[in-house]
Amino acid sequence: MAWxxxxxxxxxxxxxxxxxxxxxxxxxxxxxGLEGTIASGVALFIAAVGGGVLVAVAGAARILQxxxxxxxxxxxxxxxxxRA
Numbered sequence: 001m002a003w004x005x006x007x008x009x010x011x012x013x014x015x016x017x018x019x020x021x022x023x024x025x026x027x028x029x030x031x032x033g034l035e036g037t038i039a040s041g042v043a044l045f046i047a048a049v050g051g052g053v054l055v056a057v058a059g060a061a062r063i064l065q066x067x068x069x070x071x072x073x074x075x076x077x078x079x080x081x082x083r084a
Contacts, residue, residue, distance in 0.1 A: 020045060 023041030040077075 016045070 003035070020039070020041035024038055026037050027040045027043060029036055029043055044051045
């Protein structure tokens with residue numbers, strides 16, 4: 001299973017590199033008063049990474065919230081084995 005994930009990641013990486021190489025047209029990026037020129041493929045890659053980071057932070061916050069909630073709940077009663 002780990003090999004399948006590694007192969008899938010390598011294929012995605014190759015596709016990403018092809019995307020960046022094929023999209024080398026310069027574009028102007030403006031953000032909060034700053035302005036710069038960057039290749040469009042690189043700009044889209046940075047935007048995708050930023051979106052991924054935001055999703056990861058939101059997911060981590062939700063996991064921490066759920067862990068905190070389960071710590072404050074009463075422990076479950078012990079299970080009894082009812083074999084006949």
